[in-house]
Amino acid sequence: MNSPESNQDLQDDSALQFLADGRLRHLLTLQGLDGALLTTLLDEAQTFVSTTGDAPVRHDSLAGLTVANLFFEPSTRTRASFDLASKRLGADVLNLDVNTSSRKKGESILDTIFTLQAMQVDIMVVRDAGAGVPAYIARHVNDHVSILNAGEADVSHPTQGLLDLLTIRQHKGDFADLNVVIVGDILHSRVARSAAQGLTSLNVGELRLISPPALSPDPKEFPGAILGDNLDEGLADADVVMALRIQRERIGNLDGIPGIDEYFARYGISHERMKIAAPGAIVMHPGPMNRGIEIESALADSSASVITEQVTNGVAVRMAILERVARTLEAN
Numbered sequence: 178m179n180s181p182e183s184n185q186d187l188q189d190d191s192a193l194q195f196l197a198d199g200r201l202r203h204l205l206t207l208q209g210l211d212g213a214l215l216t217t218l219l220d221e222a223q224t225f226v227s228t229t230g231d232a233p234v235r236h237d238s239l240a241g242l243t244v245a246n247l248f249f250e251p252s253t254r255t256r257a258s259f260d261l262a263s264k265r266l267g268a269d270v271l272n273l274d275v276n277t278s279s280r281k282k283g284e285s286i287l288d289t290i291f292t293l294q295a296m297q298v299d300i301m302v303v304r305d306a307g308a309g310v311p312a313y314i315a316r317h318v319n320d321h322v323s324i325l326n327a328g329e330a331d332v333s334h335p336t337q338g339l340l341d342l343l344t345i346r347q348h349k350g351d352f353a354d355l356n357v358v359i360v361g362d363i364l365h366s367r368v369a370r371s372a373a374q375g376l377t378s379l380n381v382g383e384l385r386l387i388s389p390p391a392l393s394p395d396p397k398e399f400p401g402a403i404l405g406d407n408l409d410e411g412l413a414d415a416d417v418v419m420a421l422r423i424q425r426e427r428i429g430n431l432d433g434i435p436g437i438d439e440y441f442a443r444y445g446i447s448h449e450r451m452k453i454a455a456p457g458a459i460v461m462h463p464g465p466m467n468r469g470i471e472i473e474s475a476l477a478d479s480s481a482s483v484i485t486e487q488v489t490n491g492v493a494v495r496m497a498i499l500e501r502v503a504r505t506l507e508a509n
């Protein structure tokens with residue numbers, strides 16, 4: 178498997194997303210999507226957002242196409258939103274039950290992919306705990322198949338990054354004026370990596386990454402960001418505050434990571450702590466959320482919280498990406 182362990186690998190994965198004429202065929206990473214393309218994708222996603230209480234937006238732009246959801250790692254939000262997004266665009270949708278699939282009998286991931294390709298699946302949505310899996314699949318599928326990364330190890334979660342950008346833009350407008358804080362397990366977070374890539378391309382004012390020292394990433398992975406371990410310092414004049422959970426499934430040794438009470442005291446966001454942030458600051462969380470650990474429960478449900486809007490925007494963003502790659506496949 179080709180794990181993206183170097184900058185060259187990441188650049189290769191980014192280039193692999195595009196056809197020679199620049200059209201987006203796969204979505205593997207936000208790395209390499211420039212500000213203009215990100216802005217266009219956010220504009221397209223915005224057209225799929227409906228007012229709460231109204232019927233969801235529907236199109237038939239994916240009629241005749243088949244989308245397969247292949248989630249080899251657990252998911253609620255991403256899987257459900259790709260399912261709804263595909264159906265609201267008129268696609269046939271296959272949700273493969275991995276636990277009862279032939280991968281449990283030892284079938285390789287490529288043999289599973291080729292089997293679905295033979296059934297004329299056009300778009301495969303892939304979540305996997307292995308780094309490099311979406312790009313590996315993208316390198317092997319036929320020209321008429323598109324691969325969308327729905328969460329790849331600690332490497333990349335591009336549609337989450339897009340929905341986070343859309344939510345920030347809806348509330349705060351121009352990214353250049355903003356101080357954005359992400360607090361939590363940055364080291365193991367694909368959400369933080371994709372958010373940072375997107376925010377950097379959109380020229381965010383300041384990106385601050387706050388974590389316990391044991392969960393701090395290599396600064397080279399986050400060029401331009403300010404890294405630290407003091408949340409109160411990080412929150413000063415913050416416009417956007419995103420809390421992340423500790424990714425226990427990716428941590429072998431919990432040494433150096435504070436226990437629950439100490440973690441909340443030092444790294445948890447709360448109403449009290451948000452007084453340090455700028456007036457009107459928004460609170461985000463990609464979910465799943467651990468109330469009382471990285472975020473005070475009352476804050477998660479408060480008017481400052483945009484967490485449910487992130488979920489709503491997830492469907493819109495995935496509709497925009499599905500429509501975009503479907504247009505590329507049709508023109509091929």
Ligand code: CP
Nearest residue numbers: 252253254255463464
């Ligand atoms: N944010 C996110 O990826 O959530 P799920 O794991 O529920 O898809």
